[in-house]
Amino acid sequence: MHLMGCAVGTLAQFLPVLYIMITFIVYAVVNGSLNPVVVSSSLAILYLLRVPTNWLPVSLSLAADAFQSIKRIEDFLLAEEVQAQPDITLAPAVKLSNASFTWESPPANEDSESRKDEEKKNRMPRAMRRQRAGHEKKGIETSDTEVLPVRDSDAPFSLSDISLECQRGELVGIIGSVGFVKTSLLIVLAGDMRQTGSILQFTADRAYCPQYAWIQNASVRDNITFGKSLHQQLYSNVVHASAIYSDAGIVLLDDPLSAVDAHVGTHIFNEAICGLLKDKCRFLATHHLHLLSRLDRIIWMVDGRIEAIGTYEELAESHPAFASLVAVGGH
Structure with missing residues (x-):
C-alpha cells in the first residue's frame, strides 16, 4: 500500500507535464510545425487543467478504496445475523x-x-x-x-x-x-x-x-x-x-x-x-x-x-x- 501511494503521488506530479508534452508532439506531427501563438495560448489553457490532472490518479485510487470499502460493508450487511442473547432462566451459566x-x-x-x-x-x-x-x-x-x-x-x-x-x-x-x-x-x-x-x-x-x-x-x-x-x-x-x-x-x-x-x-x-x-x-x-x-x-x-x-x-x-x-x- 505504501508503494502504491508513492506511485500515485509521483504520477500526480508528473501527469501535467506528460499530457502537455503529448499534446504538442501530436500537434507537431499532424501540422508539421509549432506556431508560437498557438503554443502560448495552448499553454495557458493547459495550465488551467493542471490541478484537475494532478487529482486524477489520486481520485482513481480513492475510488478503488471506496469500492473495496463498499464491498466490505455489503459483506457485513449480508452476513448472517447472530441471534444469541443471554437466557436468564437457564440454570447453568x-x-x-x-x-x-x-x-x-x-x-x-x-x-x-x-x-x-x-x-x-x-x-x-x-x-x-x-x-x-x-x-x-x-x-x-x-x-x-x-x-x-x-x-x-x-x-x-x-x-x-x-x-x-x-x-x-x-x-x-x-x-x-x-x-x-x-x-x-x-x-x-x-x-x-x-x-x-x-x-x-x-x-x-x-x-x-x-x-x-x-x-x-x-x-x-x-x-x-x-x-x-x-x-x-x-x-x-x-x-x-x-x-x-x-x-x-x-x-x-x-x-x-x-x-x-x-x-x-x-x-x-x-x-x-x-x-x-x-x-x-x-x-x-x-x-x-x-x-x-x-x-x-x-x-x-x-x-x-x-x-x-x-x-x-x-x-x-x-x-x-x-x-x-x-x-x-x-x-
Whole structure:
C-alpha cells in the first residue's frame, strides 16, 4: 500500500507535464510545425487543467478504496445475523449441547497468498482482529469434543459435538498441548466461531481476555472502561485488569499468567481470578499445572479433542496419563 501511494503521488506530479508534452508532439506531427501563438495560448489553457490532472490518479485510487470499502460493508450487511442473547432462566451459566463450530471458509476467488493470510487470521481469529478486553458471551461442563483435522489447506478449522456446562461461580481450567486448541475452545465460548449445529446458551454477557491485548487509540482509562460509564471505586479496584471492569457474568481468560513473573501471576490469580471474579463463571486456559488443584474443574485436551473433564482428584485417579502430566510438569 505504501508503494502504491508513492506511485500515485509521483504520477500526480508528473501527469501535467506528460499530457502537455503529448499534446504538442501530436500537434507537431499532424501540422508539421509549432506556431508560437498557438503554443502560448495552448499553454495557458493547459495550465488551467493542471490541478484537475494532478487529482486524477489520486481520485482513481480513492475510488478503488471506496469500492473495496463498499464491498466490505455489503459483506457485513449480508452476513448472517447472530441471534444469541443471554437466557436468564437457564440454570447453568453456560450450556452447549452437541454444538459444532467452524471458521468461515476463505473466498474461492482469493489467490493462494491471500488465502494464507486469511488462514492466519482464522488461527488467531477475531479474538486477535477484534481483540477486545471486554466483550460478551458463553460458559461450560462435560463432553465429547472432537476437533476435525484439516486435511485440505482450504478446509476451515472446526470443532464438533461439544456438550458442556458450567455453573455460576465456577472456575474451569483448560489444559493441553501447546497450540491453538485451548484458545479455540475459548473462542467458541466467546461466540467468535460460526455455529453450525445444535444449541449454545448462556445466562450473562461474556468478557474475553486474549493473550494479545487489543489497544484502542484512546486513553488508558478508556481502554479499561471500554465504553462503560466510570465507576471510580470499581475502576480503582480493577485498574490493572480491564476485562474485569465489564462486570460480565462469564469471563474467558486465555493464559493471562503466561507473560508475567511468578509472584505477579500469583497475585493476579489470588486477587483477580479468585478474588474480584469469584462470583463469575470463569474459564482459564493455562499451562501452569501447579494451579490445577485450585480449580473447580479441569478440561483436559489431547490431540485436538477433549480427553476428559472433572476435578483435579478425579482426573488424577482415573487417568494415569494426566497424573503423569502433572508429575513431570509438562504440557
